[in-house]
Amino acid sequence: MGLYELIMKRRSVRNFESQEIPEDVIEKLVDAANNAPSGGNIQPLSIILVREPERRAELADIVGGQPWVKNAPLSMIFCIDFYRLKKWAATFDTQFKGEKALSHFLIAYADIMCSAQNVVLLAGELGLGSVYIGTIQSSMDRGREYFEIPKYVVPMMVLSLGYPRSVPKNVPKLERAAVVHREKYRVDTDAEIAQTFEKKYGSLEDTRENYFERTFVEVVEADKQQRESWADSVKEEMKKLEIKSNAEFLFKLRYPTDQMVKMNDGLFRSLKNAGFDFS
């Protein structure tokens, strides 16, 4: 399978075999991360490998109780690491203030995501499945405390990996034409935009399980791995909130828009606790 096919067939995997990932495979994954492009080749990256069952369980709890994080034989915590750079600079009587420079922060975050995506693709080629867990950002303080992460280092992304027990069906994507612009940005009409998304998500009137497979696959995957049914509670919430469209499902139920905005304070506070302050 060529890389194009690998990229087109890749799906986030949340159902893993218990089989360990061999040490030499893990080393290759880390090499792939370490050799990703890095702005100015500064390499503000640290990766914490989490393999011990007790630590996996704690990490799963920290990121919001996601069973696949506990079940995955390996999770990699991708951190922006300015601690190392600051210490190095200080040793040579100079200063690095990336934790106060939004530009350094944004490029560092791009760097660690290039690293993480290198791992995703190489893992795929090596027969492994993986899933990104972004919610570590909402529990940054707890994550930093548990994994003994010092000041000027922030965990920004978790990647959980293992040999797939099952792979979800393809989830829908926007058509290529919707995301591509030529020479300048093309502003689509509101009707065109609405049509593009409705084509992606399909009908809400479908059976709920089929609908979740396309729009909230976590619910379906979680229910394979736990006793209580997440799908049932989502169905109830859909009824209560009178969800009548894909857009409402996404922005009233899954990512309630005012609640998302309210998370800013916590996120800025966590960044400040880690020494990051761009104000």
Place this chain on the structure above:
Amino acid sequence: MGLYELIMKRRSVRNFESQEIPEDVIEKLVDAANNAPSGGNIQPLSIILVREPERRAELADIVGGQPWVKNAPLSMIFCIDFYRLKKWAATFDTQFKGEKALSHFLIAYADIMCSAQNVVLLAGELGLGSVYIGTIQSSMDRGREYFEIPKYVVPMMVLSLGYPRSVPKNVPKLERAAVVHREKYRVDTDAEIAQTFEKKYGSLEDTRENYFERTFVEVVEADKQQRESWADSVKEEMKKLEIKSNAEFLFKLRYPTDQMVKMNDGLFRSLKNAGFDFS
């Protein structure tokens, strides 16, 4: 060549043949971007393809006069696109406020970098070279105006691509052991940290051209493509600033640390101009 070798051998390419990239190759690259993982599968991605010589020249100027952006037959501008999501939500009488939610912004940025890195690797497999240009973030207003980018859309990364005329030597990387931690963060001593970086960068006493090849390859690559010598002016600045260490070279000359912090205001203002405000 397997993916591991591709990843380990990849170097940012800044010297391109004038040869066009065929349309079917570009479509594959866009597919690879569009099929990258996306948090909640929200796909807040727009890509502007820049191929016309006049527009390439303007983009090169916008990002700070980098000759390879003008010379590359294709540049892809990766944008966080909340315009499309807001319009869709509004059509169905709901709201999406990603432009006010730092969490949505950070996950969206992770998404577009996964997309971009998919393109980097697939491009490599298809015989293309590429280089990331992050400085579009410092010229966001000008970029948005020239490429007619609407509110709630911000250009966050440029990737310039083409068939390589030459590929730089391997740049040094930190040792794998320096970036990897097991089960928890390992705080290295200051001496260990300093040693790690000195091993990476080597001696400052080396000939300047050899030194730049390892530490500031842009200077070397630019001088192949332009009349004036950037290397000479960097050498003069090194003398003037009395640069005596790798750390000083990086944080006094290349990324002067106080100037980096001063860029915050402009960046926040540009984000605000695009409708993004997390305060």
